[in-house]
Amino acid sequence: MELHIDGPNAPRRRGGRILVVDANPLSLIALAGVxxxxxxxxxxxxxxxxxxxxIESQSQDLVVCDVGDDPEAALKLIDDIHGQAAGKDLPSVLIAEARWAGLEQKAQGRTAVHCLFKPIDPASLRAVVEQALWMPHLIGTHRRRGSRPSHNGWLTL
Known part of the structure; x- marks a missing residue:
């Protein structure tokens, strides 16, 4: 299912195509709507x-995945996406409840995986999505070196 708003009042497209994964149809539509x-x-x-x-049918720029009740399944999905040629270096954002607070440590070592914890402010979601979309090569470089970016404006998740 693709969500598109067309017409004279359609928002300006930023050029990023995001795969939104969520088992709950209401939160899927809400997240994609934001x-x-x-x-x-x-x-x-x-x-x-x-x-x-x-991932196989269209090129994607980012994956946003709600963890739900199974963080291991979400991490497996990210690994399976990265295992495909089209998703090899695809950055990802995992959205989880606070009870999965250790998820960011489990996600380390994977290509550009960010974690956001609920409740999510739309501005925070936008900031993380924009960072993941437009700076994945910098994030990958720092991870390979074992360092962290220290420039103003970077988010620490």
Whole structure:
């Protein structure tokens, strides 16, 4: 399912195509709606197989995945996406509840994975998405060196 708003009042597109993965249809539409309102093109998937099919069928710039009740399944999805040629270096944002606070440590070592914890402010989501979309090569370089970016404006997650 693709979410598009067309017409004279359509938001300006920023050029990023985001795969939004969430098993809950209401939060999937809400999350994709926030990103669409910010001008991103969203492709929605409710399951692991649907997300992999979306990666195979169209090029994506970013994956935003709600962890739900199974953080291991979300990390497996990210690994499976990175295992495909089209998703090899695809940056990802995991959205989780506070009870999964150790998720950012489990996600380390994967290509440009960021974690946001609920409740999510749309401005924070936008900032992390923009950083992941437009600076993945810098993040990858720092991870390979074992260092962290220290420039003003970087988010520490």
């Amino acid at each position: 990103l669409d309102a910010e001008g991103f093109e969203c492709i929605c998937a409710r399951s692991h197989p649907a997300a992999l099919k979306a």
